[in-house]
């Protein structure tokens with residue numbers, strides 16, 4: 536299904552790769568609210584067509600340059616937001632080739648198409664998984680990147696690619712390094728849906744709802760106060776609002792042509808797996824059935840943002856990122872989606 540480009544006449548078009556996925560669909564919602572026309576480009580390999588609610592849909596694979604070039608020519612986007620990616624640490628450890636092809640090679644195709652179309656602004660979804668293990672320290676934009684899994688390595692490679700293409704073609708980028716994204720649209724128009732699901736909060740809510748026998752807690756012998764891994768969770772709506780701010784930052788010329796500016800997106804507050812389970816009890820009023828399992832290969836002990844750059848330079852304020860609100864919004868979406 537595709538819509539006519541005439542819709543683009545009054546609103547600036549943003550090409551959103553992965554707009555049928557979890558974060559991309561939420562981004563389309565806030566882009567539309569901010570006055571842009573989000574055009575989703577998605578292969579539907581991991582995305583869902585019913586999540587494309589806020590603008591036109593163009594189905595296609597990032598490796599298909601002919602299709603990509605046609606979509607750029609049709610919609611003439613002012614910017615690209617690149618969410619489409621494979622993002623499971625466990626899978627990346629088992630099948631690295633899938634990540635180098637599906638993330639790095641696919642992004643190369645997209646970035647080449649972006650440069651060929653003369654689009655000057657690019658917003659990229661990177662990850663705190665590019666840092667690797669840093670022994671308990673908080674992470675900021677200048678922390679050295681030593682990824683310990685192929686997912687993080689693939690995202691770091693794409694960051695490098697953007698810098699090289701920026702220097703050669705004048706492309707300006709905002710690179711967001713996400714910490715752990717959680718929650719759902721409070722209006723429950725869109726939410727988190729992965730097949731298979733691998734993320735902590737949706738798996739936990741499945742267990743609470745009896746759709747899975749139990750949540751497996753991966754590792755209880757980590758060097759943390761309660762033995763479980765620590766992550767910095769950020770509400771998906773806060774996260775995508777940062778993308779609109781990043782886009783405006785680019786459009787206002789605050790990122791020099793040909794350069795990339797990195798922003799960490801986390802709240803600075805770490806939660807252990809046990810603390811997330813505890814918060815869930817308080818929100819849902821139900822027990823979380825739990826089994827204790829071995830560590831998952833590729834997991835860092837602690838990933839917490841120590842950066843204020845997004846707040847200082849973009850004016851970003853993560854307003855919804857309390858653990859209670861993230862679990863509450865995810866729970867509302869979860870119950871609506873069944």
Ligand code: UDP
Pocket residue numbers: 624715733734735736738750751752753754764765766808831834
């Ligand atoms: N986790 C867990 N059980 C699960 C899924 C995740 O204990 O079924 C843990 C995982 O080891 C990590 C944290 O929860 O410490 C967050 O994992 P998730 O997959 O949600 O995000 P990631 O940090 O890998 O991006």
